[in-house]
Amino acid sequence: MTVETSSSGDAGVRAGAGELAVAAAVGAGEAVLSRRFGSAITLVSPEHLVGSGPATVVRARVVSSSFALPRTLVVKHYPDQPEPGHGDPFAQEAVSYQLFTALAPDERMCPELLAHDGKDRVLVIEDLGRAPTLQDKLTTRDSRAAERALLSWARSLGRLHASTASREADFNALLRRLGGPARIEEPDLAARTAEVPPMLAELLGVTVPDAVHERLAAAVAQAKTAAFRAFSPAELSPDNNLVTGSGVRFLDFERGRVRTALVDAACLRLPFASCPDALALPAGMSEAMIAAWRAEVVSVWPSFADDTELAEQLTVSELLLVWLITREMLPRLDLTRHATPVSREAALVTWWRELAKHAGYARHTDVAEHATRVAAALGARLGPHADLAFYPAFR
CATH class of the missing domain: 3.30.200.20 (Phosphorylase Kinase; domain 1)
Structure with missing residues (x-):
């Protein structure tokens, strides 16, 4: 019954x-x-x-x-x-x-x-109390408050990196003491990025030049290097950050690990890209956030004082980030109908366009041209409104 x-x-x-x-x-x-x-x-x-x-x-x-x-x-x-x-x-x-x-x-x-x-x-x-989250600041109609919160978040992220840049051995020792592994293993980035070219060819009709393959190999190698390693919350969602009187404070370290800080820094160019409801920031905001982050980390990584060196490192990391996001998102998207400005389809188009722009600034012409082709192929299928909308605070 x-x-x-x-x-x-x-x-x-x-x-x-x-x-x-x-x-x-x-x-x-x-x-x-x-x-x-x-x-x-x-x-x-x-x-x-x-x-x-x-x-x-x-x-x-x-x-x-x-x-x-x-x-x-x-x-x-x-x-x-x-x-x-x-x-x-x-x-x-x-x-x-x-x-x-x-x-x-x-x-x-x-x-x-x-x-x-x-x-x-x-x-x-x-208990840090009932302070608003960064998400709260981004969804209000106060652009100045949202801007201050984003810059505070970037500074806090830089301070977090600077204070843990030499603490990987401590993190791993604490993990072993709690019965965990000797260290947290990173995913096989080479295998994951290798899945993307067939997707681009099949779904968008875009082939990947050999020069871009070489750039990807360099990006994977950069992610594995011992340089620029620091603690990362991994989940850089605006919901996981409280905006307090002492600055932004991070919550939820369920995926916390030590890895290259450049992964997090690339997220300043593509803010909250891993979040399902990520939206866009106005022109200049990401650059201001990167400047705030750099001011905190340059004392431990002096090479980042050089604009060209920083742009080079960030572009390589951004390339890897966009490919990994594409691997996750592209097979799930509906490429048969026009995208709305708040959709994941519009987000992916926007992030490829941003990669093309930043690669051009860094004189990675091969990456810029390829990213432009991918963005154009996505835009051709998703229609004229495939531009990601701003967060409500900046509309």
Whole structure:
């Protein structure tokens, strides 16, 4: 016999499951805090902070105790073990917070880690309050506030890189101590980029010249080099950044790792490109963000004081980023209808056009010409409105 449930019944089941997850997170948070401070600590008034990751995230109030704990804190509980062969988001987040908590407060671009436990898979971190996110700033109608927030984000990203540029060994040691691998393995970039030329040929009728293949090989090699390595949050979503009075602070390190900082810096040219709802920024904004980032990192990487050298390195990294995004997006796009200005189709056209422009500035003529052909082929299929719209703050 088939039993039908109403939508209200489904909602009730989901609510019940959510309440159980919150209770489990609170219990795990109380346990780790009690062990950390040697006395029972009670958390009350839990507020479920719903996110897209695997953790249950709860803001809770601390019942008065003799310890110098803040009035409220945030508990992140990872009840499920990672899938075999996949990274462990709990371990990566815990180690990321440990790395930053060991730094001086003015170098800490994230909340402070108060307690954690690998057995219970729980983190307790400082509550930065109800500050707006960078996404909030981009979706209001205040362009100046959005501009200030973006520049603060770029400066904070630079400070994050500068303060962790020599900390890869520390990160890996913390990861091993928590039972993780010796280091987080990067994806096979050569194999991934090799998937793109057949897509471009089949879907767009564009072939890739040998010179561009060589540029891609250089970009893959750059991503693997020991130069310019620093901690990266990996998920550079505007939702994961709080705009506080002390500057932008990063949240959610479930994919945190050490890699070349140029991957993140390329995202200043194609802001939030990995996000499904990424939109465009006005002319000059990306250049201002790169200048803000460079001001923070030039002390540890002096070669970036040279405009030509910086443009060269950023263009190589941007080329790799656009190819990896194309690998993910192009097979999923609908190339049979005209794109709207807020679609992923329009985003991909815009990012290829940006690559063509920046490659031209860096005198990578072969890349600029190829990127122009790809953008034109996309535009021919997607229609005259395949230009990515600005974020609401800049409309």
